[in-house]
Amino acid sequence: MQYHFNDIEAKWQKYWAENQTFKASNSSDKPKYYVLDMFPYPSGAGLHVGHPLGYIASDIYARYKRHKGFNVLHPQGYDSFGLPAEQYAIQTGQHPAITTETNIKTYRRQLDQIGFSFDWSREVRTSSPEYYKWTQWIFIQLFESYYCFNDNKAKDIKELIYVFKLNGNCPKESGLNVACDDNIEIFSADDWNGFSSEKQQEILLQYRLTYLAETEVNWCPALGTVLANDEIVNGVSERGGHPVIRKKMTQWSMRISAYAERLLQGLETIDWTESLKESQRNWIGKSVGASVTFNVKMTSEMLKQVQHDEVQSHSELVSESHPLKIEVFTTRPDTIFGVSFMTLAPEHELVQTITTPEQKADVEAYILATSKRSERDRMADVKTISGVFTGAYAEHPFSKKPIPIWIGDYVLAGYGTGAVMAVPCGDQRDYDFAKHFNIPIPNIFEGVDISEEAYASKDNVKIANSDFLDGMNYKKASKRAIFELEQLGQGEGKTNYRLRDAVFSRQRYWGEPFPVYYVNGMPQMIDKQYLPITLPEVEKYLPTETGEPPLGRADIWAWDTTTNTVVSNDKINNTTIHPLELNTMPGWAGSSWYFFRYMEEKANRGEDFASKDALNYWENVDLYIGGSEHATGHLLYSRFWVKFLKDREFVGVEEPFKKLINQGMILGTSAFVYREDGTNTYLSKGLINDKKVAPIHVKVQYVNASDELDIEGLKNDGEFGEDFKDAEFILEDGVYKVGREVEKMSKSKYNVVNPDNICEQYGADSLRLYEMFLGPLEQAKPWNTAGITGVHGFLKKLWKLYVGEDGLLVNDATPTKDNLKTLHKTIKKVEEDIENFSFNTSVSTFMIAVNELTAQKCTSKEVLQPLLVLLSPYAPHITEELYSQLGNEGSIATVAFPKFDASHLVESSKNYPISFNGKMRFTLELPMDMSKDDIEKTVMAHEKTIAQLDGRTPKKVIIVPGKIVNIVG
């Protein structure tokens, strides 16, 4: 009987589906284990062999954990809202709901044929109303919350209103230490109680965890939407690579910055790779230092200008004795005596006010010039030093010396206060700026040469020329400087974070609508009982270049507060019928909490986003596998939402993902033909020499293993054969040789390998084994279809070990010592490999085991049945089939993992002396807990053995701490 993998795989996939083999239960005596994959965007291109890599790994682990006696939750779903789904719909000219539905069908078919042990009864789709009802609900909870730093948690906004009523918002009187916008107005309880309702709502927006504010956002005209910082790579959009510009828009934002410290601290408690934690740390960007206030030396022009501008309106009246203040943030308060100038960002609010009439023209020209530069230009050109003097001076807080105030675009408006105290001897950028504009560079470091460059290191240096800081190191001087600044009331210790609040509005159709309507321009939440607010039908869902959201085209998109229903726009009357929010939520909204939704079976999903019982039972994800591209997006936002939900006691966990593994990308090998410039002739690779050619991607299926191109096939290709119809191909040695390059697997590079073809030709088990065999899970590795014959051959050998020409070969024969040795060696290795996620090496282990057992002519069921259990996480179909042929009922999936018995390996671990490099070496494994006396005794005993065996006496005995004893002869 032959190994008919196609029949076997179809048979068992059907069996699992019919018997609900992998349905998880929310109550069990077994310990729970939650294995999760990052759910896919159902894009139109379908899956290529790179996509299932992580799913195969997590599936192996999930199946292994079932064998190990765990109640395993291993669900799957679709992240079906968002840009990729919508872009595809736009390209194909169909409604995103339709394309999403078809794409999901394709994905499901492709996933099913690989034989994953997903519990599909818990599937989620972020674009289904029953799901996004709860995304909207979480949004409302965020709106109804503020963040309290005293208790370090989010709280109900009602508590804040209560404090405002009683004490106002002055930190001193109210005791408030909360997250809020910059430059908030200070008011008393009386003020608050006298404010109009609108005014009160406006103020509360400055405290809510999701808030509406006019902010400068990253606008992508080509995509017709704003993007979050993590959606921009090198100044262009992550999706599509379109240019991004800065634009002021009123947008919903998430106050993630309130959680900066907790997001940072939480990293210590989770088992993620160091590199991933590091990128989150960098993204959060904590820096500890001080804020320092510089007083501006006031001139009469400035005072006039102040009255005109009403700058710093919330501070005391400005006069010569109460000057304007410029606040800066520095990580080096110890270098305060090295300040020789200040630099403001061109966008700084005081620039206009302090500029002297003589400098006005220069300053205005400079501001105009910088505002014209795009983000990309600014990034590309960091070397050019530019800036201009404002004519104004500030006063050094200690020396009282005048400090010239400059503006320069190397200072970013968005970080810190948008102003820096420049210490040219200690910061290279300040140094370069000072050199360029001939500003003095005072040296405040003892014995350091700063004639060539700044000395930026904090270590091994003492401060000099700095009054009371002389002779101190960085740590001491910083502390003292902060203390002295506090005495003067001109500064304090401060911690700054790079993490910005996340923009939460998208001018797109295919996303969650906000549960928000507007009364007199102020946002109002729709009550939970009327959710979900479903996406309205629109005629055209394409984005607009100008930024009008597509929902503006909906006819039925207004909120009736009497009936609490969505009604037609033309009824808006500003008393009972109000406009609804036109933006939709970003792609990361739905993916920030989906792992909780899986905890409840579809049938039981009721009046909660997941029941308390389910949440308490499954807690959080034990193992999460996915790509590292989500490091500063999804993985950060999810942590933020989970912490928030914990604060408001909706969930019980502080972190969503206990352990996280990033699978590496599978790369494709692209093929190129070379068109000679200005012609329609294509040169074979060896003929290019120094001719000017343009490399053009061609589909890899027209290239064989020897890099030879099938020209006829290419010319007859339905998709792009036209381009090559009249082309002339110049051959070398009778063939056309293509160029090769390993790149990311992508449809546009024509290098994708479809898992459907692999499954058809070799079977899902071969695909699964081969994907694991390619290399370490976390590494990027090129795909090479030719290599699959190795693992496919292994499965055929495995089959032949169990089934012969005339039927089953397995019997009740007593296993030989060698049989047991092979089995137990394999158990030990495979178990270790799975626990360490070294799936690639266990595939080798299986190959060795089957070769050995074949050579041993093993037929013993006692050995061959446990071997199937070991292999079943990797190759579930063939093992199910053989397991049932051995006469067993039911699925192999729940059979206990074989127990390792070291006694079968004893013989192999018996130590023999080995001659090495002319020296005699003897390695002896001893238990860790052996006493020193016992070690010596054992060594003595072995010395005799060695002497007998080798005829020599060891000269030296080395006892290495631990368990290995070396004896050198």
Added chain:
RNA sequence: GCUCAAGUGGCGGAAUUGGUAGACGCGUCGGAUUCAAAAUCCGAUUCUUCGGAGUGUGGGUUCGAUUCCCACCUUGAGUACCA
């Protein structure tokens, strides 16, 4: 620039806490089987001037280093005027 990861045959990659480097697979070569091919099976496969040399380079620790330490080079990933 900074941070992190990694450099081992023709290729993907093994090698436990420092202990026979190159497991396993691909590819290549040779053989068996076949009228022939596919498939299958068996053998060889780091380099070598046959003394040896060898895990990016140069040092160090050690009886012993792919593994640990220092410096450098290269590649990849992330981040980027963050004060």
